[in-house]
Amino acid sequence: MTLQPFLALGAILFGIGLFGALTRRNAIIVLISIEMMLNASNINLVAFSHFAVNVTIDGLVYALFNIALAGAEVAVGLAILLAIFRAKNSNDIRDMNSMKW
Amino acid sequence: MFFGVPITGATIAFFVLALIIIASGVFLMSLQKVMHMALALGGVFLGVAGIFFLLGADFVAVVQIMIYAGAITILMVFALTLTQTGDDTEPSGHIVHKVVAFLVSAVIVVAVLLTVKATPWPVGQVGVQPFGPNVVAEIGKAMFHVYTIPFELVSLVLTVALVGAAVIARKEEE
Structure with a gap:
């Protein structure tokens, strides 16, 4: 195996996530799409670490940090979405514009 | 040889996993019921975990399965069921919006793919278990x-x- 197929897979997964984040109306699905984009970056980190000239463990550590921060992001994001749902009774991303000027 | 890639066990595993990931991602974007989307999300996460196993990063793969495929997918399902507003189908948006979003994503993906293809990546000593x-x-x-x-x-x-x-x-x- 070479490096390029893994980078290509990461790029395609990122593209799918970007399309979902731009088009979806349900706020939770937008959050899911962002998770997919983070996963694509994790694939790239691990692939670069695996195929480096001087193999180090650093890429795996970065990927683990990335996973931990993604978990924190999901927790806060879902809490905010639940609070908005309680206040507005809607999970449509177009209804979340009351702070827009 | 298949697209210039020699056919080995690792190559076949990679193509199967890539097929699972991309198919689940496309399902995720095309399905209408939000609960089915959550299930497709599990497919994406498990496929990425398989890619990590293939790259010799066992620990990251297990963490991926536990946190993403286990915790985050279940959390998303909980959130989806808690914020159900009657009809669970996604309203279809404006078609122009979708076309523009598709064009933007496609341009970014194609640019990245061309760059990946054109760049001469340095090749190191690659083993099945490079991390020891x-x-x-x-x-x-x-x-x-x-x-x-x-x-x-x-x-x-x-x-x-x-x-x-x-x-x-x-x-x-x-």
Whole structure:
């Protein structure tokens, strides 16, 4: 195996996530799409670490940090979405514009 | 040879996993019921975990299965069921919006793919297990010797985020 197929897979997964984040109306699905984009970056980190000239463990550590921060992001994001749902009774991303000027 | 790639066990595994990931991602974007989307999300996460196994990063793969495929997918399902507004189908948006979004994503993906193809990547000594036999011990050493301060910062961020999430999601009292 070479490096390029893994980078290509990461790029395609990122593209799918970007399309979902731009088009979806349900706020939770937008959050899911962002998770997919983070996963694509994790694939790239691990692939670069695996195929480096001087193999180090650093890429795996970065990927683990990335996973931990993604978990924190999901927790806060879902809490905010639940609070908005309680206040507005809607999970449509177009209804979340009351702070827009 | 298949597209210039020699057919080995690793190559076949990679193509099967890539097919699973991309098919689940496309299903995720095309399905209408939100609960089916959550199931497709599990497919994406498990496929990415398989890619990590293929790259010799066993520990990251297991963490991926536990946190993403286990915790985050279930959390998303809970959130989807808690914020159900009657009809569980996604309203279809404006068609122009979708076309523009598709064009933007496609341009970015094609640009990245062309760059990946054109760049001469340095090739090192690639083995099946480049990280050595005990990856977990190496990760532990790296985390607690080299990356001690980032590790502590991540734990601080996690604590603050979880407390903040509990405070935000709590029902406000009169």
